[in-house]
Amino acid sequence: xxxxxxxxxxxxxxxxVLTASASPASARATQVSGTAExxxxxxxxxxxENFLDYPPxxxxxxxxxxxxxxxxxxxxxxTPSGIYLETGQELFIGTVNxxxxxxxxxxxxxxxxxxxxxxxxxxxxxxxxxxPIASGSGGLAGVTGHxxxxxIVTNTPTTYTYEGHVSLP
Numbered sequence: 028x029x030x031x032x033x034x035x036x037x038x039x040x041x042x043x044v045l046t047a048s049a050s051p052a053s054a055r056a057t058q059v060s061g062t063a064e065x066x067x068x069x070x071x072x073x074x075x076e077n078f079l080d081y082p083p084x085x086x087x088x089x090x091x092x093x094x095x096x097x098x099x100x101x102x103x104x105x106t107p108s109g110i111y112l113e114t115g116q117e118l119f120i121g122t123v124n125x126x127x128x129x130x131x132x133x134x135x136x137x138x139x140x141x142x143x144x145x146x147x148x149x150x151x152x153x154x155x156x157x158x159p160i161a162s163g164s165g166g167l168a169g170v171t172g173h174x175x176x177x178x179i180v181t182n183t184p185t186t187y188t189y190e191g192h193v194s195l196p
Contacts, residue, residue, distance in 0.1 A: 055194065056172065056193065056194045057089075058192055059089035059090060059123065059172075059174065059189070059190065059191055060088055060089055060188070060190040060191075061086060061087050061090055062086075062187065062188055063084040063086050063087065063176070063188075064087075064186045064187065065081075065085075067085075068093075069082075069084075069092075070093075075097075078116075078117070078118045080097055080115070083095050083096075084096075086119070086121060088189075089124055090122070092119060092120050092122060093119070093121060094117060094118070094119050095120075096115060096134075098113055098115045099114055099115040099116065100115070107142050108139075108142065109152065110137070110140075111136075111139075112137055112138075113134075113135075114133070114134065115133070115136075116133050116134065117131065117133075117134055117158065118130075118131050119132070123170065123195065126166045126167060127165060127166045127167075128163055128166040129167060130160050130162065130163035130164070130167050130170050131162050131163075132159060133158070134156050134157065134158045135156060136154065136156035137155060138153065138178065139152040140152060151178060151185060152180065153180060154177075154180065154185075155176060156175070156176045157174075157175050157176075158175070158191075159172075160173065163196075166196075167196070170193055170196060171193065172192050172193030172194055173191050173192060174190070174191035174193070175190060176188070177189075
């Protein structure tokens with residue numbers, strides 16, 4: 028019995044390695060990164076009105092296209108903390124590493140603002156947000172992953188960098 032078990036272990040290991048290497052590369056998580064900015068170039072025609080709470084972001088890099096935002100909750104803690112929190116959902120339409128389609132995310136945004144300024148002259152000190160992908164369509168149907176944004180507040184106007192991992196269908 029021990030001899031049979033000893034012979035079975037290498038067979039199971041080899042079968043596992045061959046099966047794992049036979050998986051399509053597209054099923055593996057791929058790192059994505061790039062920049063985003065509020066700029067001309069994204070149409071709002073046909074976009075659900077709830078996704079137009081901010082002007083669309085133009086995405087560059089691994090994601091090429093337009094990013095639309097639907098704010099669901101916002102909490103401004105005001106002075107003296109200057110903390111602002113926001114949650115919602117987003118819609119991306121474009122390509123991910125050359126594959127076209129769209130996907131939605133949920134998001135959580137945290138930022139710190141200089142409390143000595145008041146709206147509309149508020150000055151952001153730092154900000155970031157996390158975007159787990161909820162669902163995809165077109166060539167991005169079945170996409171999963173997570174994308175993180177960082178606000179580059181030293182740029183005027185503020186621009187954004189993003190990075191994360193996606194698993195394409």
